[in-house]
Amino acid sequence: xxxxxxxxxQACRESGKIQLDNLNQEREIxxxxxxxxxxxxxxxxxxxIVELIQGNFPDHDILAEEGGGKRKDSPYKWVxxxxxxxxxxxHRYPLFCTSIALEYQGEIITAAVYEPNRDExxxxxxxxxxxxxGKKIAVSSHSTVNESMLATGFAYNIRETEDNNLNHFKxxxxxxxxxRRDGVAAxxxxxxxxxxxDGFWELNLFPWDVAAxxxxxxxxxxxxxxxxxxxFEIYSKQILATNDKIHQEMVExxxxxx
Ligand code: IPD
Ligand code: CA
Ligand code: CA
Numbered sequence: 001x002x003x004x005x006x007x008x009x010q011a012c013r014e015s016g017k018i019q020l021d022n023l024n025q026e027r028e029i030x031x032x033x034x035x036x037x038x039x040x041x042x043x044x045x046x047x048x049i050v051e052l053i054q055g056n057f058p059d060h061d062i063l064a065e066e067g068g069g070k071r072k073d074s075p076y077k078w079v080x081x082x083x084x085x086x087x088x089x090x091h092r093y094p095l096f097c098t099s100i101a102l103e104y105q106g107e108i109i110t111a112a113v114y115e116p117n118r119d120e121x122x123x124x125x126x127x128x129x130x131x132x133x134g135k136k137i138a139v140s141s142h143s144t145v146n147e148s149m150l151a152t153g154f155a156y157n158i159r160e161t162e163d164n165n166l167n168h169f170k171x172x173x174x175x176x177x178x179x180r181r182d183g184v185a186a187x188x189x190x191x192x193x194x195x196x197x198d199g200f201w202e203l204n205l206f207p208w209d210v211a212a213x214x215x216x217x218x219x220x221x222x223x224x225x226x227x228x229x230x231x232f233e234i235y236s237k238q239i240l241a242t243n244d245k246i247h248q249e250m251v252e253x254x255x256x257x258x
Contacts, residue, residue, distance in 0.1 A: 003056070005125055008100045008112035011052050015045040015082060015098040016116030019089065029090050036156040037090050042066055045082035045098060053078050060102075065208045077103040079234065081208035085184035099186035101211035101234075108234065111212035111219075113190050122190045122216050130193055130219035139222040139243035140195035145253060148198035148246055149178045151188040155204035165203045167258050168227075172201070175253050189213025192241050193220040199242035199250055201227070207234040213241070223247045227254040 019041055028040040043066055050068040053060065061077040062069025069078070078100065083089055085096030094117040102110040111130075113122040122137075124130035130137050142148050150172060158164040173179045180197070182188055185205055191197045193216045211234045214224050223244040224232045229251040232239060242250055 004102050004110040005112065005123060007053060007056050008102065008110055009114075009121060009123060011049040011100055012098045012112045012114035012121065014052070015049055016114045018045050018048060019083060019096060019098075020116045023089070023092060023094075027090070033156050034159065035087075037086050038066065039083070039086060039090055041089065042083040042086055046080065049080055049082055049098070049100065053080075063207060065206065075105045079103055079108075079207050079211040081186060081206075084186040084209060085182075088183050093183075095182055095184050095187065097184060097187045097190075099208065099212040101215060103211065103234070106233075108211055108215040111215040113186050113212050113216065115187055115190075120190075122193065122212075124212075124216045124219040126215065126219070128219070130216045132190070132194060137194050137220045139193060139217070139220050140198050141245065142198045142243065143245040145172075145175045145199075145246050145249045146177060148176050149180065149196075150176050150250075151180045151182060151191065151197045151200045153181060153183060153185055153188065153202045153205075155202070157204055161204070163203060168201065168203075168254055171253050171256055171258060172250075185209040186213050189217055189241055192222055192243065193217045195243070198246055199240070201238075201240045201250070201254065204237055205239060210234050210239055214239075217241050225251075227251065 046066045064080040081099040097115040109126045111124045224241045226238040
């Protein structure tokens with residue numbers, strides 16, 4: 001198990017270095033959709049991470065956002081977001097990270113998220129707790145939404161679907177102390193695990209956005225479900241992640257008629 005975590009940590013740290021080294025350089029920016037960007041740095045980070053993982057675990061499956069890696073029909077699958085917060089990165093807004101998780105027989109067992117700007121490395125292994133820079137972390141203790149600072153985001157299909165989170169945003173922003181929108185789902189989840197945010201919700205995310213944060217929150221005492229409070233899996237289209245104490249109230253707010 002330790003080897004998995006060591007490689008995930010190394011991959012995240014090196015990826016963060018590539019991101020910072022290139023932040024103020026010329027980068028190529030392409031469009032995957034009307035507002036969905038990908039930079040040459042997303043691709044360079046993914047190439048580095050995939051080569052490192054394949055070099056160490058050649059039989060493992062890889063699911064990486066930019067399409068690197070191959071399916072091997074292994075019970076092990078690495079789920080990789082080489083650069084979460086690409087729009088921030090493209091604008092040189094200094095909040096972005098790398099997120100790497102290892103799924104074994106459908107369960108996330110290892111997770112690493114690294115934010116190079118804050119130099120924060122979040123790590124978790126199933127059943128062993130979660131850490132930030134080596135120190136154990138825990139979710140917050142706020143017990144009402146009224147005293148909570150929450151985070152959310154809006155997926156790239158916001159212009160194409162009615163199910164774009166604007167209704168949910170209205171309900172929650174009128175109930176919470178504050179709501180933030182940082183544009184980095186993996187980091188938002190770590191901030192819930194750390195107790196900075198009391199909860200996070202979003203629609204239409206992908207497995208690479210949530211896989212590592214899912215385990216990190218569970219291992220720091222938080223709860224992750226869909227908007228109805230039912231079972232979450234990384235392929236789900238809804239995520240509600242909280243400190244557990246406000247979870248039921250958040251379900252009631254999200255499910256309320258507007
Ligand atoms: C995006 C970020 C953002 C979220 C989007 C994601 P990317 O990932 O996590 O916070 O709102 O839905 O797609 O493209 O920057 O890796
Ligand atoms: Ca992402
Ligand atoms: Ca990404």
